[in-house]
Amino acid sequence: MDKIVMKGGTALHGEVEVSGAKNAALPILASALLADGTNTFRNVPDLADVATMLEVLRTMGCEAARLTGKKADTCEISIAGDITPEAPYELVKTMRASVLVLGPLVARFGRARVSMPGGCAIGARPIDQHLKGLKALGADIHLTEGYVEARAKQLKGGMVNFDVITVTGTENVMMAAVLAKGRTVMENCAREPEVEELARVLNKMGAKVEGAGTSVITIEGVESLNPVDHAILPDRIEAGTLLVAAAISGGNVLVKHARPEHLDAVMDKLREAGCTLTVEDGGIRCKAPRTLKSVNITTTEHPGFPTDMQAQLMALMTVSHGTSVISENIFENRFMHVPELHRLGADITIQGHTAVVKGVKALSGAPVMATDLRASASLILAGLRADGHTEVSRVYHLDRGYERLERKLRGLGADIRRVKERA
Ligand SMILES: CC(=O)N[C@H]1[C@@H](OP(=O)(O)OP(=O)(O)OC[C@H]2O[C@@H](n3ccc(=O)[nH]c3=O)[C@H](O)[C@@H]2O)O[C@H](CO)[C@@H](O)[C@@H]1O
Numbered sequence: 241m242d243k244i245v246m247k248g249g250t251a252l253h254g255e256v257e258v259s260g261a262k263n264a265a266l267p268i269l270a271s272a273l274l275a276d277g278t279n280t281f282r283n284v285p286d287l288a289d290v291a292t293m294l295e296v297l298r299t300m301g302c303e304a305a306r307l308t309g310k311k312a313d314t315c316e317i318s319i320a321g322d323i324t325p326e327a328p329y330e331l332v333k334t335m336r337a338s339v340l341v342l343g344p345l346v347a348r349f350g351r352a353r354v355s356m357p358g359g360c361a362i363g364a365r366p367i368d369q370h371l372k373g374l375k376a377l378g379a380d381i382h383l384t385e386g387y388v389e390a391r392a393k394q395l396k397g398g399m400v401n402f403d404v405i406t407v408t409g410t411e412n413v414m415m416a417a418v419l420a421k422g423r424t425v426m427e428n429c430a431r432e433p434e435v436e437e438l439a440r441v442l443n444k445m446g447a448k449v450e451g452a453g454t455s456v457i458t459i460e461g462v463e464s465l466n467p468v469d470h471a472i473l474p475d476r477i478e479a480g481t482l483l484v485a486a487a488i489s490g491g492n493v494l495v496k497h498a499r500p501e502h503l504d505a506v507m508d509k510l511r512e513a514g515c516t517l518t519v520e521d522g523g524i525r526c527k528a529p530r531t532l533k534s535v536n537i538t539t540t541e542h543p544g545f546p547t548d549m550q551a552q553l554m555a556l557m558t559v560s561h562g563t564s565v566i567s568e569n570i571f572e573n574r575f576m577h578v579p580e581l582h583r584l585g586a587d588i589t590i591q592g593h594t595a596v597v598k599g600v601k602a603l604s605g606a607p608v609m610a611t612d613l614r615a616s617a618s619l620i621l622a623g624l625r626a627d628g629h630t631e632v633s634r635v636y637h638l639d640r641g642y643e644r645l646e647r648k649l650r651g652l653g654a655d656i657r658r659v660k661e662r663a
């Protein structure tokens with residue numbers, strides 16, 4: 241097992257590039273099941289979760305591989321022969337997003353058997369809304385032995401009104417509806433840029449999806465789809481994490497490929513905290529102030545402040561002047577980083593789904609443990625600022641969603657490296 245070993249105190253300077261978005265790549269790779277022929281996806285981040293999705297597709301009988309050399313950012317996926325429309329527990333348990341194959345499988349092959357994902361460190365994470373949507377399109381759904389079994393000879397367009405706004409739920413039902421007979425209207429949809437990006441890919445394949453990026457998506461089903469060549473959009477959460485790295489270290493960094501239109505809520509909070517943010521050619525620059533100010537944060541669905549940036553902003557608030565109130569409204573257990581931030585000297589009190597962070601003068605390096613993906617980013621950010629050495633273990637969480645983060649930070653001057661931990 242690897243760990244990250246770092247020494248805080250260096251202000252980061254320079255330029256860094258954002259990779260492709262994990263949360264766009266995962267549904268888009270699953271969408272390859274909808275078309276025959278070879279799908280080519282570029283700017284696909286090299287992440288453990290992407291490797292898992294490729295493995296899920298291979299297990300079902302697809303050819304799915306990352307190219308090498310200069311094309312190492314490219315994945316090619318094609319359906320080679322018969323498909324076994326099943327996603328096994330062994331893979332789904334390592335990555336919840338594997339459930340994204342459910343919609344495409346039932347739409348294209350008339351049946352799917354996918355392990356129920358269950359919860360994870362950040363919360364319960366049910367998929368009832370995915371199933372409600374598929375049922376509205378005529379799928380027969382059964383839960384047996386920990387698996388969802390879905391069947392439909394031919395899905396039919398229908399009316400889906402989500403009770404809860406769900407990102408992967410919207411994506412799953414959208415991928416089913418593109419091959420359903422007739423018109424589907426989905427209401428109360430997630431408006432995240434990754435949903436819009438998936439719709440862009442589906443439309444390139446020949447689907448008729450309108451309204452993605454708003455809360456109502458309308459889909460006219462088509463008989464078949466064609467393979468595509470598509471470059472995945474940049475990762476707004478990685479971009480946000482790098483902007484916070486500049487801010488917390490007292491630095492000045494240009495985050496290249498960061499898209500301001502996807503980062504409004506995060507940029508607003510960083511400005512409120514005193515950072516100077518400028519949109520430059522092809523990216524966003526963050527210049528830290530002399531003294532950071534505390535700001536309050538409430539996570540909500542896009543375009544609100546993203547839950548996937550809550551842990552990182554909390555790290556920033558631990559060293560900001562004043563008191564910050566952070567409310568987590570999406571996941572019930574997304575404060576796992578708090579006890580670890582305490583180990584670095586942070587002053588944080590949790591009251592239900594709210595954390596009250598009192599800024600301290602200094603953090604002090606310590607061994608800490610990553611508990612989930614964004615928690616690990618938060619600990620690394622705190623480690624950039626902490627006096628002395630910080631060691632972050634269980635970085636397999638980090639590797640799910642960040643492409644070589646320690647290398648990117650080292651390129652900006654951070655004293656950080658990855659070492660092999662003895663088993
Ligand atoms: C691979 C991917 O894109 N993951 C993102 C996606 O996760 P994911 O799509 O799993 O998260 P959801 O948007 O579905 O969850 C939002 C809320 O809805 C609830 N819910 C969800 C589905 C359902 O059927 N029933 C239900 O009650 C959840 O418990 C949660 O409280 O969106 C989250 C919220 O922006 C992000 O943190 C994740 O990074």
Ligand SMILES: C=C(OP(=O)(O)O)C(=O)O
Nearest residue numbers: 263336337548613614641
């Ligand atoms: C929670 C996340 O991912 P997932 O939905 O795959 O667990 C995340 O990207 O922060």
